[in-house]
Amino acid sequence: MRRIAIFASGRGSNAVNIIKYFSCGDRGAAVALVVCNNPKAEVTERCCSLGVHVEVLSRADINSPDVMCPLLERHEVDLIVLAGFMVKVPAELIKKYENRIINVHPALIPAFCGKGCYGLRVHEEALKRGVKITGATVHFVDEGMDTGPIIMQKTVKVHEDDTPETLQKRVMEEAEWVILPWCINLIAAGSVKVENGKVIVTE
Ligand code: GAR
Numbered sequence: 001m002r003r004i005a006i007f008a009s010g011r012g013s014n015a016v017n018i019i020k021y022f023s024c025g026d027r028g029a030a031v032a033l034v035v036c037n038n039p040k041a042e043v044t045e046r047c048c049s050l051g052v053h054v055e056v057l058s059r060a061d062i063n064s065p066d067v068m069c070p071l072l073e074r075h076e077v078d079l080i081v082l083a084g085f086m087v088k089v090p091a092e093l094i095k096k097y098e099n100r101i102i103n104v105h106p107a108l109i110p111a112f113c114g115k116g117c118y119g120l121r122v123h124e125e126a127l128k129r130g131v132k133i134t135g136a137t138v139h140f141v142d143e144g145m146d147t148g149p150i151i152m153q154k155t156v157k158v159h160e161d162d163t164p165e166t167l168q169k170r171v172m173e174e175a176e177w178v179i180l181p182w183c184i185n186l187i188a189a190g191s192v193k194v195e196n197g198k199v200i201v202t203e
Helices: 013-023 042-048 063-074 091-096 118-130 164-188
Strands: 002-008 029-036 054-056 077-083 101-105 132-140 150-157 192-195 200-203
Touching: 002 013, 002 164, 013 042, 013 054, 013 164, 029 042, 029 063, 029 164, 042 054, 063 091, 077 164, 101 164, 118 164, 132 164, 150 164, 150 192, 150 200, 164 192
Parallel strands: 002 029, 002 077, 029 054, 077 101
Antiparallel strands: 101 132, 132 150, 192 200
């Protein structure tokens, strides 16, 4: 059984979706812990009420391997899932959990990603550019910004009357909430490997 830590900063729709998905039936993974950097974020309340242990940590604590490593070890975490986490994961943690940290991004990487392109801004940029198709990406986290090996992507149609908010909602419902649990399942089953910087899925 893989033990997951979810790192989140905001509303927590992805966190709640993952917790619910992995708490029903016989799944190969379970959420052991939620880490949040913002005490006012909705995700803390939502995950607590689902019975999951939540740690609210300062940015300094998140950047400290002396805080993070013992915390993750105590909860026997083997996979870290960034679900709307707006803090850069420190290099020490990325090294220690190589190919064991994944992130969901609300666009088809390499479009609309990188520094300053996160959350609602991604959808604002996509609408500004007039793309007809967008989507979501799940990728391994490396030291760059949205640059790690891509595990899975799913497309979503842009509607002519979309606002950033309606597009964000559709991308979450049709793509993020589908591919993120799917990728966790594949990793838990040992079906995902990285070779020469690319992901190979063997189902
Ligand atoms: C999600 O759309 C997630 O993909 C995005 O932030 C939102 C968090 O919503 N993440 C990024 O933009 C990271 N680059 P949530 O807190 O309701 O899950």
